[in-house]
Structure formats: C-alpha cells, structure tokens
Ligand SMILES: Cc1cc2nc3c(=O)[nH]c(=O)nc-3n(C[C@H](O)[C@H](O)[C@H](O)COP(=O)(O)OP(=O)(O)OC[C@H]3O[C@@H](n4cnc5c(N)ncnc54)[C@H](O)[C@@H]3O)c2cc1C
Ligand code: SF4
Ligand code: SF4
C-alpha cells in the first residue's frame with residue numbers, strides 16, 4: 048500500500064517516542080496520541096539509570112553477561128532471543144542517547160560513568176544525576192519536536208485512546224479516541240497502530256507509578272481480542288516512601304551507592320536510629336545474602352523486608368517500615384550522585400536523609416506482564432503493535448533495575464520499523480463501515496455513563512479496588528485469597544453498573560475519563576488475580592507459600608489471557624518459553640551464580 | 641483559621657474557558673503528609689462544599705506526584721508553584737487555589753501551557769543528530785561540563801517562571817525564562833552548538849530576550865532552582881554580540 052504509511056502511536060513515554068523517531072526517519076507519517084503532554088509522561092519518574100554492558104570499568108562485562116543476568120533475574124520466564132537482542136543493542140542505544148545530548152554523568156577522563164544496580168555484580172548502569180528518566184525522555188522528546196516542526200509528526204495531546212477500530216476480518220484500521228477537553232469522540236484511520244501506554248499502577252490504588260498509568264488502553268485492546276501475557280507478575284519495589292496519594296520511590300541507586308537496609312534488633316526500639324549502636328542493628332540483607340548484600344533483586348529484597356516486619360515483628364516502631372541508611376556516606380558524594388532522589392525524601396517527608404536514616408517499605412512498582420507480542424513487537428491482532436511497559440516481552444518473572452528504560456527504547460525501535468513494513472504490505476479493507484460502528488459504540492458508552500443514576504462514587508470504588516489488589520495480589524499469594532479477590536472483583540464490576548457521575552458537564556470532564564479507565568482496570572484486574580491463582584509455583588515476583596519452589600516441569604510457560612466476550616471474563620492458554628540460549632538453572636542470590 | 645483537625649480550601653472554579661469564575665470552599669479532615677493534590681483527590685471522592693452543597697470534582701492537571709513531570713503548576717496562596725509538593729502543613733489557611741493567570745484557563749485549575757512547547761520549537765531546543773542509527777559514542781565531556789549542563793537540563797516545563805514574570809504578557813509576547821535557559825543549554829553542547837546562531841536569532845526582535853527587565857521573579861519561583869538570571873545574562877550577552885556582528889556584516 049502506501050510507501051509513506053500512516054502510523055498511530057499511542058503513548059509518548061520512552062517507548063512511544065522511540066517508535067515515533069524510527070517511523071519518521073523511515074518516511075512514515077505519525078499521529079502521536081497521549082493523555083498528558085508527552086513530556087509529562089511517566090518515564091520522567093525514572094531516577095536510577097539505564098543498563099548497557101559497555102564494560103568501561105575494566106570488569107570484563109559483556110552483553111552476554113547482561114543477557115544472562117536479565118534472564119536469570121527474570122527466573123527464566125522470558126523468551127530468550129529478544130532479550131539477547133536487547134542486551135546486544137543496549138550499548139548502541141546509550142551511545143545514541145549520549146549523542147542526543149543526555150547529560151550522563153562522566154568519569155574524570157570524560158567517558159560515561161556507570162554504577163551498580165540490583166541483580167548484577169557489574170557496574171552497568173549509566174545515569175544522569177538522579178533524573179535519568181527525565182533526561183532520556185526529554186532527549187527523545189526534543190528529537191520528536193524536531194520532526195514535528197518538519198511536519199512529519201502530529202501530536203494529539205490531551206487525547207485518550209478508547210479502542211482500536213477493527214474491520215470485518217479483525218484487522219486494525221485505526222483508533223477511536225476522545226478529546227479530553229471537548230469530550231468529542233473521533234475516529235482516526237491508520238495503517239497500523241502501536242500501543243505504548245506504560246504501566247498499570249493505578250490498579251493497585253497507591254503505587255510508585257504516575258496517575259495516568261491505569262492500563263486502560265491495554266485492557267481495552269485485550270477486550271477486543273489481544274492476548275495479555277503473564278499478567279500475574281507484578282513487581283513490588285522494596286524501597287518506597289509510604290504516602291497518602293502515592294508511594295514515592297526511593298531508587299535502587301540509593302543501595303547502589305552503598306545504602307544499607309536494617310532494623311533495630313529489639314522490637315519496638317524507640318531510640319533515635321543514629322544512637323543505636325552497630326551491634327544492636329540487624330543488617331538482614333547482608334546477613335542472608337552475603338554475596339549480593341543490599342543489592343539482591345527486588346523480589347528477594349521485598350520478601351526479606353516482609354519477613355522481618357511480619358514474621359520477626361521488627362518493623363520500626365512496630366509499623367511496616369525498615370531503615371534505609373545513607374548516613375555513613377560522605378555528603379558530597381551523596382549530593383553529586385543522589386541529590387535528586389534525596390530531595391524527594393526531603394520534600395515529601397521533611398527529614399534530611401543525609402542526617403537521618405530513611406523509613407521505607409515495599410510498594411507496587413512495575414508490571415512484567417502486558418500485551419502479548421511476538422519478536423517483532425506485533426500483538427496477535429494484525430496491525431496492532433506494542434512496546435514498553437505495556438507489553439510483556441523482556442523481563443520474565445522479575446525485572447532487574449535499570450532494565451526497563453532500555454527495554455522501552457529497544458521495543459520502540461523494533462515496533463516502529465516493523466509497523467512501517469507491515470503497513471507497506473497492507474491490503475485495503477473490505478469496507479469502511481467499521482469506523483462508524485466503533486464510534487457509535489464508544490458514544491453510547493459515554494451517553495450511558497452520563498445518564499447513570501446510581502449511588503456508587505467512582506473514586507471510592509477505585510480505592511476499594513486498590514486495597515483489594517494490594518492485599519491479595521502482590522507480595523505473598525494464597526489461592527484461597529486469590530479466588531476470593533476475583534469474586535470481589537466481580538462484585539465491584541456489578542457495583543460499577545450503579546455508578547454515579549458527580550460531574551455531567553461536556554467540557555474537560557475528568558470524571559468521565561476516569562470512570563472509563565476504572566472499568567478497564569476492573570477487567571484487567573481479573574486477568575491478574577486469575578493468572579496468579581492458576582500458577583501453582585513460585586517464580587520471580589510471583590510467590591506462593593503453599594508452592595514455594597519454581598516448577599519448571601509444569602510452569603516454565605507463558606500465561607496468555609484472552610477475553611471471552613460472551614462469558615465477560617478472561618480465559619487462559621499457556622505457551623512454552625523459548626530457552627534455546629541459556630538452559631534454566633536454579634536462581635539464588637546467597638552465593639555468586 | 642478553622643480548627644486544627646481540619647483543613648480549609650478556597651478554590652477558584654471556572655466551568656469552561658468562556659465561563660465566569662467563582663469561588664468554592666471545602667473543609668477536609670487533616671492528616672499527616674497531606675499535599676494539595678492529595679486533598680483535591682479527596683474532594684473528588686466526596687465533592688461537597690463546606691456549606692454542604694454537592695458540586696463537581698475539581699479539574700486540575702497532575703501526573704507524577706513527585707514534582708518531576710511539571711503538570712500540576714497553579715497559584716497556591718497567590719504563589720506559582722507545584723501542587724503535588726505543596727505540603728498542607730506548611731501552608732496558611734484557608735489555602736487558596738487558583739489557576740495560572742497568564743495562560744488560558746481550560747477548566748478550574750487546568751490551564752493551557754502549550755505556548756512553552758511552541759517556544760521550544762522556535763528556539764530549536766534539540767541537538768541536531770544525523771540519525772538514530774548507531775554512529776558510535778557522542779562527544780567526550782568533562783565532568784565539569786556535565787555538572788554545568790545538568791542543572792539546566794532539570795527544567796520541568798512547569799511555566800512557573802513565566803507566570804511570575806512581570807514581562808510575560810500579551811503585549812510583549814516575551815518567550816520567557818525557561819526557553820532562554822534551554823538556549824543556553826543547547827548552545828553549550830558540542831553538537832547542539834551547530835544551531836547556535838539560529839537560536840540566538842530567534843531571541844532577537846519582538847518578544848525576544850531584550851524584553852526581560854531582570855526582575856528576578858523567575859528564579860525565586862523555579863521549583864528546580866535553575867539559575868535563570870545567569871542564563872538570561874549569558875544568552876543576552878551572546879545575542880547582543882551576534883546582533884552587533886550582524887550589523888557590521890550587512
Ligand atoms: C518511580 C519510578 C522509577 C523508575 N526508575 C527506573 C529506572 O531507574 N530505570 C529503569 O530502567 N526503569 C525505571 N522505572 C520503570 C520505567 O520508568 C517505566 O517502566 C518506563 O518509563 C515506562 O515507559 P513507557 O514508555 O512504557 O510508558 P510511560 O512513560 O508510562 O508512557 C505512557 C504514555 O502513554 C500515554 N497513555 C497512557 N494511556 C493512554 C491512553 N489511553 N490514551 C492515550 N495515551 C495514553 C501516557 O500519556 C504516556 O504518554 C521506574 C518506574 C517508576 C515508577
Ligand atoms: S528576570 Fe524578571 S523579567 Fe526577566 S524573565 Fe525573570 S522574571 Fe521575567
Ligand atoms: S525554568 Fe524552572 S520555573 Fe521555568 S519552566 Fe523550567 S522548571 Fe519551571
């Protein structure tokens with residue numbers, strides 16, 4: 048078909064913008080949709096850094112080591128060929144970002160500096176102060192702005208993707224989107240679309256994610272026929288700052304730079320932490336995992352903190368919190384390497400972490416699961432591609448720190464060109480009727496919401512969802528609770544039918560948008576709860592005390608959920624994992640691997 | 641002041657760009673760690689005013705809730721600042737929330753700040769690379785150069801500096817401190833400097849850098865402590881030099 052195809056990219060985080068750059072470079076035209084101005088996407092939050100085995104520290108690091116760490120850290124659940132391709136491409140991606148002007152920290156010789164992150168023994172993480180995500184996103188945003196000023200990219204900011212438009216053969220022909228100001232629902236034709244809509248934190252109420260990370264777009268296309276894979280794998284970050292509105296992350300780089308996690312050995316010890324002598328402190332990570340110490344992978348650290356707090360009852364002041372201590376490190380070093388993240392603690396808690404150990408606790412952080420894609424980033428629906436946190440491909444059962452940014456950029460770089468190639472070979476649709484019918488369907492949903500006369504407040508319903516999912520579907524999972532949780536999700540879906548919109552105006556109505564997202568969150572929550580219930584083993588972030596071991600014989604496989612419209616619920620299939628490059632072995636961090 | 645177990649808000653509401661604005665008051669139970677956004681979320685869960693009238697949730701922009709995305713800028717007790725990092729305990733009550741005054745109101749506290757993105761286009765705030773294919777490492781930078789560039793690169797495009805600037809208004813069309821500071825950032829980058837002349841030219845003439853009266857309001861409100869007056873002075877000097885050079889070249 049067209050040699051300059053029209054591609055729609057949904058989402059302007061790192062993944063979306065990477066795809067846009069490649070498409071524009073290949074001569075394609077891009078319509079870029081985003082709820083927030085792309086520069087305000089969640090990717091700005093990433094603090095710690097981005098991995099690439101550049102081996103600039105004389106440690107003998109290699110892209111194969113990076114590959115092995117990633118697969119091992121992910122407990123062998125990721126298909127290996129794309130992970131290898133990502134690790135091989137990572138050093139080139141860092142070079143590109145460097146050329147785009149990302150102010151990466153430097154060594155005295157003027158080369159890129161690297162730090163150590165969890166789940167590896169190498170200094171492999173490039174960083175730009177404590178705002179790496181912001182710097183990377185801006186670098187890509189600036190390149191996209193350049194293409195925009197050349198007319199190759201058109202941005203639709205403050206627009207929300209509602210659904211894909213599928214023709215009678217099930218081929219994607221465009222999207223249906225809503226202007227978040229005029230509330231107008233409109234159809235946009237395209238030869239292919241790329242979903243790059245990020246994480247799903249809002250499903251858990253409070254998380255480290257940004258507000259718009261609801262997973263609503265993923266859920267919408269899942270309900271239209273895309274597979275959703277490994278949904279049960281949810282990463283809980285060991286160190287977040289408890290908060291009312293959000294769990295603010297304390298980056299792994301705090302431990303990378305020498306931060307130590309401890310609790311007082313005496314339960315309920317009320318002394319000022321600085322006055323507690325060394326021998327009365329328990330550095331439990333260092334004791335349990337002498338080789339990796341404080342830098343064990345996230346799932347391991349999270350469960351260790353849970354054990355100390357809930358089994359040993361050693362939480363600070365009897366509350367679910369432990370110390371993350373940087374006070375032994377020189378202030379100047381802290382300011383140079385961690386200033387930005389320490390500022391967050393100061394700003395939102397009010398204490399200076401250079402003087403006082405921080406109080407932290409695990410918080411929901413990242414979804415390893417996401418839209419199922421093949422090695423070309425294509426979903427099972429022709430014409431729908433996906434990249435970034437919204438897809439499942441690179442992190443298996445657990446993501447290593449600083450591996451997400453690289454997977455987002457790499458995924459976008461793969462998705463963009465593949466979407467263009469697909470579009471160039473696309474046959475015309477048999478007819479055009481599907482556009483109108485999809486718009487009508489969406490208009491009717493909005494009209495229905497506007498008329499709804501129930502008594503359920505959507506924001507309170509959402510809080511209930513978050514509490515439920517956090518309690519039963521995160522760190523420790525029991526089948527009984529998971530089944531009950533799914534039952535409660537059905538109740539919430541029922542109550543959703545009695546929702547009451549506290550705002551019925553037809554201009555910039557954030558409540559309507561939120562209510563639509565809430566419905567999609569509820570549907571996706573069932574994928575997570577049921578997927579977790581099905582998987583009777585423990586692997587990576589998925590931990591069941593009743594099935595404490597990894598079970599490769601029965602569960603070395605990808606969970607694929609698909610939506611059964613008639614039953615209005617998920618159904619499951621399973622697919623073998625491609626372990627052709629590294630044979631699975633036991634994953635342990637108490638010794639070197 | 642209201643009693644200490646509750647927090648009072650006075651919020652300026654406006655249903656649409658053309659509608660008239662009005663004030664509404666809210667009273668919430670006080671708890672530790674509250675900030676302005678968490679309070680607005682609470683109001684959304686129970687949108688009832690202080691005098692018991694049911695109303696609509698307040699419209700506002702937010703995303704990261706950790707002062708890095710630049711979304712939630714508004715006037716809080718008259719000052720341009722980020723709502724997510726505005727801790728309720730540190731604010732005088734009743735807490736007055738208003739939309740920015742120099743940007744078109746979309747609804748309630750949400751305003752249209754796309755002018756900054758347009759300005760960034762005008763000053764070509766990017767590094768002109770040849771392409772996104774693998775061309776090896778970028779230019780070497782000393783630690784000192786990185787440390788000089790980094791503070792400038794932390795601008796979150798919140799537009800607080802523009803709201804606070806006496807010169808930023810419809811009459812002057814002034815580009816504002818943020819875009820000028822980005823010019824400094826890109827002009828000092830080894831590859832970025834290729835577009836130096838064009839960037840400086842964009843800052844000449846109407847709405848350009850000469851509109852700045854060095855009132856320094858911008859530096860005072862910038863949530864990221866960006867050395868804006870320093871940027872303006874440096875870029876101003878470079879613009880002047882280029883303008884004089886151009887004069888002689890004519
Ligand atoms: C606090 C924090 C710190 C982190 N630190 C690191 C780190 O140091 N290193 C690392 O590797 N990873 C880190 N991560 C993970 C990483 O930041 C994310 O996984 C990554 O940024 C996701 O990028 P993305 O492009 O997939 O999505 P996002 O950046 O979330 O972008 C999603 C985009 O989709 C748009 N969107 C969403 N839904 C819709 C819709 N329905 N319609 C239209 N547009 C829509 C949004 O507006 C946005 O533009 C961190 C995560 C958090 C929460
Ligand atoms: S110094 Fe004053 S006039 Fe100049 S940009 Fe800043 S606030 Fe505006
Ligand atoms: S310079 Fe400061 S105040 Fe101005 S937009 Fe940037 S961060 Fe905001």
Ligand code: FES
Nearest residue numbers: 703705707710724
């Ligand atoms: S919500 Fe991002 S800066 Fe406040």
